[in-house]
Amino acid sequence: MANDYGSDKIRNVVLLGHSHDGKTTLAEAMLFSSGSIARLGSPDQSTATMDFEPEEQKRKISINLGVGFVEHNGFKINILDAPGFFDFFGQVASGLRAAEGAVVVVGPTSQLAVGTEIAWEHCNRTSKPRIVVVNKLDKENSDFFGAVRAMRDVLSPRPFPLHLPIGAEHDFRGIVDLLHLKAFVTSDDGKGSEVSIPDDMQARVEEYRGQLIEAAAESDDSLLEKYLDAGTLNEEEIQRGLREGILEGKVAPVVCCSATKLLGVRTLLSTIAELMPPPQVEPDKPAKAFVFNTGGDQFGRVSYFKVMAGTVKADAHLPNMSRGGEERLAQIFFPRGKEHVAATEIHAGDIGAVTKLTHTLTGDTLGLKDGGPLPPLDLSGPAYTLALTPKARGDEEKISSGLARLSEEDPTLHVERSEETHQLVIAGLGDVHLEVTLEKLKRKYGVDATTATPRVPYRETVHGQARAEGRHVKQSGGHGQYGICVIEVEPTARGEGFVWEDKIFGGAIPQNFRASVQKGIVDTMAKGVVAGYPMVDVKVRLVDGKYHSVDSNDMAFQIAGSVAIRKGALDAGPVLLEPLVEATIRVPEKNLGDIMSDVNGRRGKILGTEPDDGYQNVKAMVPESEMLRFALDLRSITQGRGSFSKKFSHYEEMPAHLAKGIIDEFQKQHEAAS
Numbered sequence: 253m254a255n256d257y258g259s260d261k262i263r264n265v266v267l268l269g270h271s272h273d274g275k276t277t278l279a280e281a282m283l284f285s286s287g288s289i290a291r292l293g294s295p296d297q298s299t300a301t302m303d304f305e306p307e308e309q310k311r312k313i314s315i316n317l318g319v320g321f322v323e324h325n326g327f328k329i330n331i332l333d334a335p336g337f338f339d340f341f342g343q344v345a346s347g348l349r350a351a352e353g354a355v356v357v358v359g360p361t362s363q364l365a366v367g368t369e370i371a372w373e374h375c376n377r378t379s380k381p382r383i384v385v386v387n388k389l390d391k392e393n394s395d396f397f398g399a400v401r402a403m404r405d406v407l408s409p410r411p412f413p414l415h416l417p418i419g420a421e422h423d424f425r426g427i428v429d430l431l432h433l434k435a436f437v438t439s440d441d442g443k444g445s446e447v448s449i450p451d452d453m454q455a456r457v458e459e460y461r462g463q464l465i466e467a468a469a470e471s472d473d474s475l476l477e478k479y480l481d482a483g484t485l486n487e488e489e490i491q492r493g494l495r496e497g498i499l500e501g502k503v504a505p506v507v508c509c510s511a512t513k514l515l516g517v518r519t520l521l522s523t524i525a526e527l528m529p530p531p532q533v534e535p536d537k538p539a540k541a542f543v544f545n546t547g548g549d550q551f552g553r554v555s556y557f558k559v560m561a562g563t564v565k566a567d568a569h570l571p572n573m574s575r576g577g578e579e580r581l582a583q584i585f586f587p588r589g590k591e592h593v594a595a596t597e598i599h600a601g602d603i604g605a606v607t608k609l610t611h612t613l614t615g616d617t618l619g620l621k622d623g624g625p626l627p628p629l630d631l632s633g634p635a636y637t638l639a640l641t642p643k644a645r646g647d648e649e650k651i652s653s654g655l656a657r658l659s660e661e662d663p664t665l666h667v668e669r670s671e672e673t674h675q676l677v678i679a680g681l682g683d684v685h686l687e688v689t690l691e692k693l694k695r696k697y698g699v700d701a702t703t704a705t706p707r708v709p710y711r712e713t714v715h716g717q718a719r720a721e722g723r724h725v726k727q728s729g730g731h732g733q734y735g736i737c738v739i740e741v742e743p744t745a746r747g748e749g750f751v752w753e754d755k756i757f758g759g760a761i762p763q764n765f766r767a768s769v770q771k772g773i774v775d776t777m778a779k780g781v782v783a784g785y786p787m788v789d790v791k792v793r794l795v796d797g798k799y800h801s802v803d804s805n806d807m808a809f810q811i812a813g814s815v816a817i818r819k820g821a822l823d824a825g826p827v828l829l830e831p832l833v834e835a836t837i838r839v840p841e842k843n844l845g846d847i848m849s850d851v852n853g854r855r856g857k858i859l860g861t862e863p864d865d866g867y868q869n870v871k872a873m874v875p876e877s878e879m880l881r882f883a884l885d886l887r888s889i890t891q892g893r894g895s896f897s898k899k900f901s902h903y904e905e906m907p908a909h910l911a912k913g914i915i916d917e918f919q920k921q922h923e924a925a926s
């Protein structure tokens with residue numbers, strides 16, 4: 253049974269790597285080879301266990317963290333299949349959090365892929381022990397040793413072969429295990445069998461086994477001593493040394509595989525069982541589970557958890573230690589793609605899932621009070637934003653509630669209604685992330701939306717002074733309209749907002765109608781006077797006016813005020829204020845020059861740079877309007893290695909020629925409309 257494993261017999265591994273290098277195919281091969289699934293699916297045919305969502309099948313990429321398990325040689329191995337595409341980093345973070353070790357899947361070429369480097373950095377950052385799989389060795393021009401060399405040139409800890417391939421390309425047919433000194437081949441009928449190490453490989457096997465033993469010896473002082481004395485180590489010692497070296501992040505063994513040909517798959521499972529560390533948990537403490545991811549399927553919301561202490565039982569009531577309240581875990585199960593393998597209890601170290609929790613989100617800890625909640629996931633902030641408008645009228649409510657649900661499932665998705673621009677804005681990690689979000693919104697909640705670049709919340713103000721008259725006079729027959737005011741407009745200090753001065757002496761306008769003038773001006777300024785954005789930091793002095801004892805009324809003076817401020821503001825030299833953000837941009841050393849000139853091109857100012865472990869952290873002050881597509885441009889400049897965050901800083905006057913363009917455009921539309 254899938255739940256009879258003590259934590260020492262459990263391995264939780266996350267498959268990481270460059271997009272398309274075969275993680276999902278490898279996961280499928282592992283599930284099939286171990287008998288966990290009866291039919292071998294493929295992402296190419298939309299039948300892979302781990303890629304079951306329509307958005308994944310349509311694009312033939314993984315979007316969600318696939319979760320499944322295999323039983324192999326008395327071990328239970330939980331497999332977390334992470335997406336390689338950068339936009340879905342949130343899912344990678346979830347996988348890293350739940351796994352004790354990573355299996356980094358790479359292509360069989362001497363060209364190191366960016367995604368491999370990034371996966372490596374994630375492992376280094378989270379101190380994850382790792383095994384590397386060179387996949388697709390059945391392919392033409394595949395080059396196992398080239399791939400190893402490319403990695404060794406750049407990556408630390410340095411990878412070295414644990415297995416060697418037998419045959420190459422279409423003739424790739426087996427592996428030599430350098431640790432156990434055994435060879436396995438697969439015959440044409442798909443059956444694997446042990447054979448003796450091919451004669452023509454003996455020299456190579458010697459050479460690489462030597463490296464392996466050295467690596468094992470270097471990870472432990474007592475082993476090193478023994479190695480220096482005896483000149484070699486026995487199998488048990490090599491294994492112990494490797495296990496320690498892997499755990500301490502000193503070594504990274506490389507194995508060979510063809511996921512599609514099911515070659516090297518069972519040996520990989522054995523390697524995971526032998527060399528990856530078991531979960532560090534507390535089986536004898538009260539139950540505690542960490543929710544590392546949230547998904548949805550035909551049964552509703554699914555919360556994926558790792559049991560950190562004790563045993564989680566079906567029907568348990570567990571407090572949410574992060575958020576308060578209590579959850580009933582009515583049906584717990586072992587997930588295998590979209591399949592639910594029912595469970596009655598899930599032990600410490602194991603991974604399970606539960607449907608229909610009421611308020612628990614990714615990053616929460618469920619458990620009886622014993623220690624505090626575990627820290628939430630460490631996710632970089634959203635970078636790319638779009639404004640949404642429903643396609644069908646009246647769908648606003650449905651869109652908002654659908655997005656709210658999706659953002660609960662996906663901590664890298666943020667939704668807000670902008671107070672300044674009144675737009676519904678969604679923010680995510682990239683354009684594909686948001687595109688997929690909209691597809692899910694349509695599929696799950698039946699609402700469709702059009703997207704646009706979000707409006708920037710500019711503000712209007714004036715540069716100089718002007719005097720203007722506002723007239724609203726209509727006296728032809730019947731009840732008339734009469735209101736005339738004269739105002740002077742000038743700027744105030746930044747941040748003062750609106751200052752009103754009443755300088756009328758005598759009774760040019762009666763007191764109550766002066767308030768009407770003021771209201772007309774304030775209302776117009778709020779809506780925007782010259783370009784449709786709120787006007788701020790302006791002083792208006794009411795200096796003169798005229799009224800009529802019968803035809804004057806509140807509305808007439810409000811309109812007069814509105815006319816006066818429109819004229820006055822235009823004459824006083826209107827300018828726009830634009831929001832500036834302080835951006836912190838992290839790029840590899842070698843991209844520093846490119847990013848500095850990119851920031852300059854965005855009218856930004858570099859505030860400083862700080863080296864950080866092969867990277868540079870660049871601080872810059874940049875107009876918000878120039879940052880709307882930065883997430884996409886940064887990705888192409890750095891090939892996905894860069895990241896950034898930004899926060900609002902202050903408003904500044906926009907260069908006149910840019911402001912003029914926006915004001916003229918608004919005036920044109922306004923004239924056309926009136």
Ligand SMILES: Nc1nc2c(ncn2[C@@H]2O[C@H](COP(=O)(O)OP(=O)(O)OP(=O)(O)O)[C@@H](O)[C@H]2O)c(=O)[nH]1
Pocket residue numbers: 269270271272273274275276277278294295296312313314315334335336337387388389390391509510511512513
């Ligand atoms: N020839 C060959 N093709 C393979 C092998 N493994 C995977 N592929 C193919 O590589 C392509 C990508 O495979 P996936 O398993 O979807 O790759 P992935 O790493 O999961 O991709 P993402 O989830 O998008 O990061 C598919 O067309 C697979 O059929 C292999 O061992 N040999």
Ligand SMILES: [Mg+2]
Pocket residue numbers: 275276277313314333334335336
């Ligand atoms: Mg995949």
